[in-house]
Amino acid sequence: MAFDNKNRNFKERDRRAPEKRDSDRPFRDKSDFSDGDRDSFRREEPRTDLIIGRNAVKEALKAGRPADSLLVQRGEKSGSIRPIIAECKEKGIIVKEVDSKKLDFMCGHAHHQGVIMIAAVHEYSTVEAILQNAQDRNEPPFIVICDSLEDPHNLGAIIRTADAAGVHGIIIPERRSVSLSGIVGKTSAGALEYVPVARVKNITNTVKELKEKGIWVYCADMDGTPYKKADLSGALALVVGSEGSGVSRLVKENCDGVLSIPMKGNVNSLNASVAAAVLIFEAAAAR
Known part of the structure; x- marks a missing residue:
């Protein structure tokens, strides 16, 4: 399925090789996010996406169950937990250390054996289905690509924004990325049911x-061209990088352009979901 800009009366643009830049950092606020070793989990209501206990987690990994993260009791890295941690890291599943009281609270004081896995709770789509979604609406494709986001609140917020702006679908990587957990679904405020x-x-x-x-691909980076100067009409994909390291080098090198959001305040960054919202609605206005 190809999208011909001339046949669809899209604006003419010259496809140029993206400029190489020194910084791979996206719009971010490090204080808002955690790395794989920090405890950032917040529970607000009973969870239905938890796999509790060492044997249950082992079987879930063996079965290839999509997972968001593995929560391990602080100090419990030996014995049968060690190979679980190793396999999760090999599969790109985020591993976080948390206090035992948090694990107790999350599972209702069930016997968790120092480990809980947060599993995906929603069926994944395909890139082909996303493109078909655009064709069914008789619209040029409008896609958001999340390059290794780790915070489920960010992904949920982006999905919610995507639904409001008419995005046809979102793409995430299988490894080293948050998956469709209960937190993502809750943060999306129901939009996960409508955005593949x-x-x-x-x-x-x-x-x-x-x-x-025929789809133009732009990524977000602080050193890019101000987004107001870019032509975001027509078939488009926007790439948002991870909270810590931004858009990966290879992804950036293969994008058609790099976009930035000019900052006027003292803080020179936005969190990933806010930056994505700015660019998504700018593109929506150009369609």
Whole structure:
């Protein structure tokens, strides 16, 4: 399925190789996010996406169950937990240390054996289905790509924004990325039921494939061109990078352009979901 800008009366644009820049950092506020070793989990209501206990987690990993993260009791890294942690890291599942009281609270004081896995709770779509969604609406594709986001609140907020702006679908990587957990669904305020989310093995290859289909791909970075100067009309994919390291080098090198949001205050960054919202609605206005 290819999208011909001339046939669809889209604006003419010259596809240029993206400029290489020194910084791979996106719009972010490090204080808002955690890395894989920090405890950032917040529970507000009973969870239905928890896999509790060592044997249950082992079987879930063996079965290839999509997972958001593994929560391990602080100080419990030996014995049978060690291979669980190793396998999660190999699969790109985020591992976090938390206090035992938090695990107790999350599972209703069930016997968790020092480990809880947060599993995906929603079925994934495909890139082909997202493109078909655009074709069914008789619209040029409008896609958001999340390059290794780790915070489920960010992904949920982006999904909610995407639904409001008419985005046809979201793409995330299989490894080293938050998955469709209960927190994502809750933060999306129900939008997850309407915005298809596809998981792919390689974001860089997906970017290349989208470009071959006539879709223009732009990523967000503080050192990019001010977004108001970019032509965001027509078939488009926007890439938002991870909270800590931004858009990966290879993904950025394969994008058609790099966009920035000019900052006037003392803080020179926005969190990932806010930056995504600014660019998504700018693109929506240009369609």
